[in-house]
Amino acid sequence: GQQLNQSPQSMFIQEGEDVSMNCTSSSIFNTWLWYKQDPGEGPVLLIALYKAGELTSNGRLTAQFGITRKDSFLNISASIPSDVGIYFCAGSGTYKYIFGTGTRLKVLA
Amino acid sequence: GAGVSQSPSNKVTEKGKDVELRCDPISGHTALYWYRQSLGQGLEFLIYFQGNSAPDKSGLPSDRFSAERTGGSVSTLTIQRTQQEDSAVYLCASSFPRVAKNIQYFGAGTRLSVL
Numbered sequence: 001g002q003q004l005n006q007s008p009q010s011m012f013i014q015e016g017e018d019v020s021m022n023c024t025s026s027s028i029f030n031t032w033l034w035y036k037q038d039p040g041e042g043p044v045l046l047i048a049l050y051k052a053g054e055l056t057s058n059g060r061l062t063a064q065f066g067i068t069r070k071d072s073f074l075n076i077s078a079s080i081p082s083d084v085g086i087y088f089c090a091g092s093g094t095y096k097y098i099f100g101t102g103t104r105l106k107v108l109a
Numbered sequence: 110g111a112g113v114s115q116s117p118s119n120k121v122t123e124k125g126k127d128v129e130l131r132c133d134p135i136s137g138h139t140a141l142y143w144y145r146q147s148l149g150q151g152l153e154f155l156i157y158f159q160g161n162s163a164p165d166k167s168g169l170p171s172d173r174f175s176a177e178r179t180g181g182s183v184s185t186l187t188i189q190r191t192q193q194e195d196s197a198v199y200l201c202a203s204s205f206p207r208v209a210k211n212i213q214y215f216g217a218g219t220r221l222s223v224l
Contacts, residue, residue, distance in 0.1 A: 031211070088152065095159065099151045102150075
């Protein structure tokens with residue numbers, strides 16, 4: 001099935017560092033969502049974006065809806081060990097969401 | 110319930126057998142989605158139910174896969190004559206489009222292993 005291009009695929013960082021990941025699409029979306037998935041669990045919503053250019057924060061997380069409506073990024077500031085997991089973006093034009101391939105984050109204490 | 114509930118959490122089956130996976134959405138959510146997540150991959154859309162409308166089955170990979178949603182609540186995903194490539198985590202999500210801008214809430218998934 002169709003998937004978004006999400007990068008990087010994986011990253012190892014030191015505790016305290018900032019992290020940035022992004023998603024790009026060939027299609028225009030009306031909504032971007034960012035999820036985090038821990039092992040053995042379902043994805044949990046982090047941030048929802050509904051307007052082009054929108055910048056939204058949730059604690060140490062900040063996400064933006066790209067002006068072209070074809071991309072989005074997620075930043076995590078001052079990473080901590082519990083940030084480890086897989087981060088997914090998801091874009092939607094109507095009811096159907098297309099998910100990115102995920103960014104696997106590992107934080108070294 | 111408080112969240113999306115899926116059962117069983119793990120299912121091991123032999124090739125060729127049929128399996129049924131269950132999803133109990135958040136109470137009041139009218140939309141329900143099934144996804145498949147293969148090892149190390151993203152989420153692959155399978156099927157979408159919304160109220161009494163005809164489901165969007167465009168993501169089902171073959172006619173061995175089917176799903177139903179009885180009474181607008183609980184859904185069952187059935188895989189007939191399972192194959193080894195069906196091994197994956199099957200995730201269910203529900204949403205309430207008119208209220209929460211169609212934000213999807215996920216269950217913990219069913220991990221299916223076909224031997």
